[in-house]
Amino acid sequence: MAGFLPFAGKNAIAEMTVGLQFSLPFDSKVGGSAEAVKLEFQSDLPKFEAVQTFSFNVGLSQFPSANVAPSVTGFSLSREKSDGVGPARILRVIPNIISVHILQYSSWKESKPLAIGYITRCLNKLGLLERNSAVSVILRYLDRFTFDGAPEIANASNLFRKGNNYIVSRILDCGSQWHSNSGWFQPMAGGVLALNQLNVSGTLVGESPSVFLDHTSVYNFQKPLSSLAELTGGSDGKPALSEILDSQHGANADILKNLLNQDMLKTIGLLE
Amino acid sequence: MRGTNFNFVNSLVSSAFVELSPVASGCIFFDKSSYVVDVSMPVLFDVSNNPTKELFDRLRDLKARYATGSMPDSTPPSEKAFQDAKDFILTLPLAQIVKPAIHVASDGEVNFHWAGPDFQIDLGFYGDERFSFYGAKEGHDPILGDDVSVKDGIPKALVGFASAA
Numbered sequence: 317m318a319g320f321l322p323f324a325g326k327n328a329i330a331e332m333t334v335g336l337q338f339s340l341p342f343d344s345k346v347g348g349s350a351e352a353v354k355l356e357f358q359s360d361l362p363k364f365e366a367v368q369t370f371s372f373n374v375g376l377s378q379f380p381s382a383n384v385a386p387s388v389t390g391f392s393l394s395r396e397k398s399d400g401v402g403p404a405r406i407l408r409v410i411p412n413i414i415s416v417h418i419l420q421y422s423s424w425k426e427s428k429p430l431a432i433g434y435i436t437r438c439l440n441k442l443g444l445l446e447r448n449s450a451v452s453v454i455l456r457y458l459d460r461f462t463f464d465g466a467p468e469i470a471n472a473s474n475l476f477r478k479g480n481n482y483i484v485s486r487i488l489d490c491g492s493q494w495h496s497n498s499g500w501f502q503p504m505a506g507g508v509l510a511l512n513q514l515n516v517s518g519t520l521v522g523e524s525p526s527v528f529l530d531h532t533s534v535y536n537f538q539k540p541l542s543s544l545a546e547l548t549g550g551s552d553g554k555p556a557l558s559e560i561l562d563s564q565h566g567a568n569a570d571i572l573k574n575l576l577n578q579d580m581l582k583t584i585g586l587l588e
Numbered sequence: 589m590r591g592t593n594f595n596f597v598n599s600l601v602s603s604a605f606v607e608l609s610p611v612a613s614g615c616i617f618f619d620k621s622s623y624v625v626d627v628s629m630p631v632l633f634d635v636s637n638n639p640t641k642e643l644f645d646r647l648r649d650l651k652a653r654y655a656t657g658s659m660p661d662s663t664p665p666s667e668k669a670f671q672d673a674k675d676f677i678l679t680l681p682l683a684q685i686v687k688p689a690i691h692v693a694s695d696g697e698v699n700f701h702w703a704g705p706d707f708q709i710d711l712g713f714y715g716d717e718r719f720s721f722y723g724a725k726e727g728h729d730p731i732l733g734d735d736v737s738v739k740d741g742i743p744k745a746l747v748g749f750a751s752a753a
Contacts, residue, residue, distance in 0.1 A: 321640045325680035326741075331633040398704075398751070399686050402634050417632050420683050458631060462641040521635055530631075583678050 318465025320475040320527065320580065327421060328459040328529075328584045334431035334561065335415035335454035336547075338444070339540055342412060345447075347388030350409075352441045354393065357407065357434075361393035367410045407434050413454070414438055424565055432548070432557060439544055449540035450547060453557060455564035456532040459572070461580070463525035467492050470525035472518055480575045483516050492525035494518045504563040505555035510535040512567060516575075531571055533564040639682040646690050647673055647698070654692050662694035668715030672738045673698045676719065679741030685750040707749045713738070725749045 322328035347366070354364045367390040390410030394403040397420065406417040416431040439445060463470040470492040476483060483496040495517035501509040511534040518527050538554065541547050550556035555563075573586055581587035647670055654664045673690070688700040693712070702709040707725035717738050723746045724730040731745050 321644065321678070323637075323641075324639050325677055325682035327681055327683035329683065331631060333629060335629055401637070403632065406632060413629060415629055419633050422681065422684055454629065456629065458633065460633075462638055464641060464644050521638070524638065524641055526635075532629075 318463070318469055318474070320461040320470075321464050322580070322584055323460040323462055323526075326584060328461060328580075329421040329457060330419070330460040331456075331458045332418045332421050332427055333415050333454070333456040334428075334435070335413045335456070336435055336439075336450050336557075337452040337454060337534075338412045338414075338448045339451050340412060340448050342389045342409065342444075342448070344387045344389055346390060346409060346442060346444065349442045350388060350391045353391070353409070353438055356437055356441050357393050360434075361395050361405070361407055363394045363396065363403075364391065365394075366391045405430075407438060409438065409442070412448075415454070428558065428561055428565070432561070435557075436544060436548060439547075445542050445544055445547070449542040451537060451540050453535045453537075453560050453564070454532060455535075455561055455568070456530070457568050459529040459531075461527045461529075462521075463492065463527075467520065467523065467525050470518070472527065475527055475577060475580060476575055477577050482514055482571060482575050487518070492518050492520060502567065504533075504535055504567065505560045506538075506553070508535060508538060510564065510567075512571075514571065529572075529575070531568050533567055535560050535564060639687045640677060643677050643687060643690065644674060647677075650690065650692050650698070659694055663696035665692050665696045665698045665713075666715040668717075669696065669698045669713045670715075672713040672715055672717055672719070673700070675738050676700075676713065676741070679738075681742075681747060685747055702750045704750070709746055709749060711742075711746075721746065723749050 323330055350364075350366060366388045368386040368388055390408070392406055392408045392410070394406040396402070397404045402419065403417075404420045406419070408415045408417065414435055416434045418427050418431065421427060461475055463474070468491070471489050472483070472494065473488040476488060478485070478488065482498065487494040487496050495515070497513075497515045499511060499513045501511055504510040513530075513532045513534070515530040516527070517530075518525065520526070545551075546554075547557050550559065569586060572584075573581060576584075576586075578587060651665075651667075651670050656664055686702065686704070688702045688709075688711070691699045691701065693699055697712040697714055699713075700709075700711040706727075707723070709721065709723040711719055711721040713719050718735045719738060720732075720734040721736070721743070722730065722732045728749070731743070733743065736743070
């Protein structure tokens, strides 16, 4: 019988990203600390790539401006899958975000401490927070579903619940190519209003109709943070990073439970 | 340059309500509190990687090819054996483990086989909503099972053997 499938067995999550955003772009001191971070992660994330920043200044001919030489202001560290078909996880430090990308998602129980651990170990080596405060926490989930059947019957109504709160009803029966994007604020940990962006699209990947569900939650601190202790432990009743991420994760699960039909929720383990 | 752009935008937006300030990859609106409204973070996964669909396509091919017995005295797999194999695929954590090779045997078994530098797993379906398996990995005791319900999915120990991390 034709229907949508999670892209990888019982897994629909193609990528989960936890990010910490800073108020300013990273400077060359970050590049200077890259070697220390590389050593710190050499067993977990052995592949290192420096990211260089070039600056092109376009000036009037009578006021020529010098172009700035490239400098290392960011880097990425990654671990390949054992079968060599791509990265399993990546730590990126660029351009003003430290992000952990998990491409072999197993569970929140395993992924959350892994991401927090990478970010805090990286911050310890960079000594960044003292000169560039953190302004927001980002949690992004990218879920992917593939249609097994003839493309002409790959309607979104095969995957989504009718009457859901997040996508317009018009796209449910209009074929395999459509998109529905929205954004809203909702209260999360500590009562802070966090921005949710939900971009849902149906498209053809090769000849296979696919649905991508891209949910980003952006939690802005009430006041920029400039200490690691404050970030990981919270302070003055403000939630710690772990608690913030839990609330963002819960918001993602709520969206999926409202959007997806019962069969798919059972397959991906969101419904007993 | 970015500052100039934001100054330009500020001139278009009533400053009594909203003021835009530059951040590297988005905007912050200052009213009573601040919100990042746009975040630039690339998606890094491989769009062409589609293991569930590839395994379903493989089963469809085998079902068409072996609709009748391929050799004298051989038995083609039943419709139910293929359905059990499909149901089983939807229990596999294919983001964590590599894809199995799928074959059919002359006794009507739909067989899943994983092989790596240090491990091997064999698993088979006959259409009775159950499967049997054998797994071996260097440095571990072999594990085997019989009459395991398809609904229970792949045993955790086998996932550990076949993990792609």
